Amino acid sequence: MGVEVPVQDTIAIVNVSGVFSVETAATIAQLLSEHPAVERRTPVLYDFSALDTNAIEPGELRRLAREPAGGTPSAVGPMAIVVASDLDFGMARMYATSADEGSARRRQVFRSRAEAWRWIVAQPNGAN
Numbered sequence: 001m002g003v004e005v006p007v008q009d010t011i012a013i014v015n016v017s018g019v020f021s022v023e024t025a026a027t028i029a030q031l032l033s034e035h036p037a038v039e040r041r042t043p044v045l046y047d048f049s050a051l052d053t054n055a056i057e058p059g060e061l062r063r064l065a066r067e068p069a070g071g072t073p074s075a076v077g078p079m080a081i082v083v084a085s086d087l088d089f090g091m092a093r094m095y096a097t098s099a100d101e102g103s104a105r106r107r108q109v110f111r112s113r114a115e116a117w118r119w120i121v122a123q124p125n126g127a128n
Contacts, residue, residue, distance in 0.1 A: 009121070010042065010043070011042070011043045011044070011045055011120060011121070012032065012035065012037070012038045012042050012043070012044045012045070013044075013045045013047065014028055014031075014032070014044060014045070014047065015047045015050075016028065016046070016047065016048055016050070016051050017051060018051065018052065019051075019052045019054075019055055020048070020051050020052065020053045020055065020056050021055060021056070022060060022064065025064050028046075032044070039077075040076055040077065041076055041077045042077045043077045043078045043079070043080075043120050043123060044077060044078075044080070045079075045080045045082070045113070045116050045117065045120055046079065046080065046081045046082065047082045047113055047116075048081060048082060048083050048084075048088065049082050049083060049084040049113070050084070051083075051088075053087075053088050053091060056091070058091070058094060061091060061094060061098075062094065062095075062098045064095070065095045065096075065098035065099035066098060066099070066101075076105050077105070078105070078107075078108075078119075078120055078123040078124075079096075079105060079106070079107045079108075080107075080108055080109075080110060080116035080117075080119055080120045081095075081096065081108070081109045081110065081116070082109075082110050082111070082112065082113050082116045083109065083110075083111065084111075089109060089111060092109040093109050096108070096109055106123060
């Protein structure tokens with residue numbers, strides 16, 4: 001698994017590759033919580049287009065949506081998720097729908113990074 005978290009124009013960009021697991025989610029949460037430029041309101045663009053999600057079960061995904069990995073405080077900045085396949089798009093939408101219950105955080109799923117970037121910079125708390 002590879003995870004990078006550069007910050008560009010006040011937006012954290014999480015590039016993830018390899019095989020997705022619950023441990024992947026925990027690693028991402030830890031990296032974001034420890035990143036000096038990332039705060040609770042920081043917009044985050046997750047690029048999962050190079051990620052293999054075949055090992056994750058829908059039940060695990062719903063649990064991750066309801067219980068933030070690593071016990072980190074819930075972020076409130078907008079979240080864009082980029083995926084490559086139709087199956088991943090459906091799984092990401094299921095995650096976003098489950099996570100949206102009772103949350104003020106705006107989440108959207110995209111098939112391209114360019115679309116995700118346009119959306120996230122247009123959100124309140126997006127890049128200025």
